[in-house]
Amino acid sequence: MTTHVLGDTGVLTGRSLTHIVRSPDTIITTTITPIALMLLFVYVLGGAIDTGSDESYVDYMLPGILLITIASGVAYTAYRLFLDLQGGIFDRFQSMPIARSSVLWAHVLTSMVANLVSVAIVIGVALIMGFRTGASVAVWLAVAGILVLFTLALTWLAVIAGLSAKTVDGASAFSYPLIFLPFISSAFVPTDSMPAPVAWFAENQPVTSIVNTIRALFAGQPVGSDIWIALAWLVGILVVAYGFAIAIYRRKLN
Amino acid sequence: MITDQALAPAIRVQGIEKSFDELHVLRGVDFDVAAGSIFALLGSNGAGKTTLIRILSTLLKADAGSATVHGVDVAAKPGDVRESISLTGQFAAVDEVLTGRENLVLIARLRHLKNPGAIADDLLARFSLTEAGGRRAATYSGGMRRRLDIAMSLIGSPSIIFLDEPTTGLDPQARIEVWQTVKGLAQGGTTVLLTTQDLDEAEHLADRIAILHQGTIIQNGTLAELKRLLPAAKVEYVEKQPSLEEVFLALVGETDSTSAASAEGESR
Numbered sequence: 050m051t052t053h054v055l056g057d058t059g060v061l062t063g064r065s066l067t068h069i070v071r072s073p074d075t076i077i078t079t080t081i082t083p084i085a086l087m088l089l090f091v092y093v094l095g096g097a098i099d100t101g102s103d104e105s106y107v108d109y110m111l112p113g114i115l116l117i118t119i120a121s122g123v124a125y126t127a128y129r130l131f132l133d134l135q136g137g138i139f140d141r142f143q144s145m146p147i148a149r150s151s152v153l154w155a156h157v158l159t160s161m162v163a164n165l166v167s168v169a170i171v172i173g174v175a176l177i178m179g180f181r182t183g184a185s186v187a188v189w190l191a192v193a194g195i196l197v198l199f200t201l202a203l204t205w206l207a208v209i210a211g212l213s214a215k216t217v218d219g220a221s222a223f224s225y226p227l228i229f230l231p232f233i234s235s236a237f238v239p240t241d242s243m244p245a246p247v248a249w250f251a252e253n254q255p256v257t258s259i260v261n262t263i264r265a266l267f268a269g270q271p272v273g274s275d276i277w278i279a280l281a282w283l284v285g286i287l288v289v290a291y292g293f294a295i296a297i298y299r300r301k302l303n
Numbered sequence: 304m305i306t307d308q309a310l311a312p313a314i315r316v317q318g319i320e321k322s323f324d325e326l327h328v329l330r331g332v333d334f335d336v337a338a339g340s341i342f343a344l345l346g347s348n349g350a351g352k353t354t355l356i357r358i359l360s361t362l363l364k365a366d367a368g369s370a371t372v373h374g375v376d377v378a379a380k381p382g383d384v385r386e387s388i389s390l391t392g393q394f395a396a397v398d399e400v401l402t403g404r405e406n407l408v409l410i411a412r413l414r415h416l417k418n419p420g421a422i423a424d425d426l427l428a429r430f431s432l433t434e435a436g437g438r439r440a441a442t443y444s445g446g447m448r449r450r451l452d453i454a455m456s457l458i459g460s461p462s463i464i465f466l467d468e469p470t471t472g473l474d475p476q477a478r479i480e481v482w483q484t485v486k487g488l489a490q491g492g493t494t495v496l497l498t499t500q501d502l503d504e505a506e507h508l509a510d511r512i513a514i515l516h517q518g519t520i521i522q523n524g525t526l527a528e529l530k531r532l533l534p535a536a537k538v539e540y541v542e543k544q545p546s547l548e549e550v551f552l553a554l555v556g557e558t559d560s561t562s563a564a565s566a567e568g569e570s571r
Contacts, residue, residue: 145410
């Protein structure tokens with residue numbers, strides 16, 4: 050129908066990136082909670098937590114903090130998509146001769162950029178707080194790859210929320226459980242300190258394998274089987290969320 | 304595709320039906336719109352005007368019936384239809400974070416036109432928005448926002464424009480500005496299908512008026528034809544009182560629309 054998918058997506062991505070540049074508070078509020086949590090855990094609670102390893106606590110908990118950053122960042126993706134639907138500009142785009150998928154992809158790409166900026170800010174603060182890693186460029190790229198995959202998977206969940214929400218609050222509420230999930234994982238304390246049923250949940254939910262993988266990469270230790278479990282979770286969530294999002298989008302267009 | 308452009312209607316709606324669950328919004332709607340004319344779809348709230356506009360602008364699929372735009376079926380070839388139409392929805396669909404000019408450039412880019420900047424500047428001038436062009440649309444008054452909205456719809460010179468309640472919520476001056484714009488479009492050869500619940504608006508603007516009631520068109524004709532449906536006018540002697548609208552417009556004066564508009568915007 051149209052050969053302008055890339056061009057249209059580029060133009061629309063430029064539009065929503067302008068939104069972020071003009072309201073940088075969306076980046077700031079995304080990073081404030083993770084940074085506050087990091088300060089709390091490192092300077093208040095961390096001293097009493099026995100991680101069972103000799104690495105510093107900020108090194109131990111940074112992977113979980115990065116996941117929390119992304120989980121709170123994608124709430125804005127759902128929010129922006131919802132506002133487009135409400136405001137009528139979505140209808141305007143859909144009644145124009147442009148590639149229809151570009152409207153969604155623009156929001157997805159914007160989400161990737163915004164979240165990676167937030168993650169970079171949080172890593173910057175962690176470095177100030179004493180986070181150190183001997184990671185090589187290749188290892189950094191591996192970590193970035195996992196975080197990109199995590200952002201992409203959660204962004205498609207956000208697209209589902211944005212497309213199906215009835216209210217602004219509803220559009221971003223889906224992210225609360227996602228933000229909470231790292232607390233019941235190996236992100237802040239070792240899972241073997243938890244009561245058996247909680248530990249079982251913590252060990253078998255996606256966050257633990259992702260956190261363990263990133264932690265091992267930063268510490269220069271072998272990632273073991275965790276990386277495959279993490280990738281399976283990420284690709285699985287991504288495929289399912291993408292499928293649902295596209296189905297809802299198609300139904301909305303008819 | 305079309306053998307005789309002059310005789311073929313720009314829009315042809317035949318037997319369109321649409322239900323939402325148990326609610327039968329459209330129960331068989333038929334009408335034609337001649338090319339280059341202004342056609343008003345008149346109806347009260349909930350009559351199904353917006354549903355019909357959404358079907359014609361390819362945003363919604365009808366349950367039954369067919370609709371064609373320049374002979375092209377909206378359900379079968381929506382992509383082709385979108386090339387020749389433009390939708391101005393019920394709520395001004397402008398991006399509030401972007402400036403007026405950026406909104407216009409955005410649409411020009413999405414329509415793959417050359418010189419989007421020049422197109423934007425030209426439209427800003429045409430709609431008396433040049434001064435306001437560098438400000439975010441969020442700061443605009445209702446009238447300025449609607450002008451920007453209509454300006455965005457004109458980019459790419461679509462031959463058919465759908466206007467869904469274009470003057471709802473506007474003050475009298477802004478309403479007259481929109482009317483002038485719509486008349487200008489039709490004079491330039493654009494086909495305009497507008498919906499309204501304002502009888503005055505239909506009377507002022509439309510070449511033909513169709514009344515949508517309970518899901519069907521109950522009357523369709525020129526204003527003169529519709530007036531003949533009632534008994535002939537009686538001659539009565541009534542003192543000519545100015546309407547409140549005339550008083551209001553006389554009091555606020557024929558100020559330059561640009562300065563009035565930007566002053567209005569700044570006061571917000």
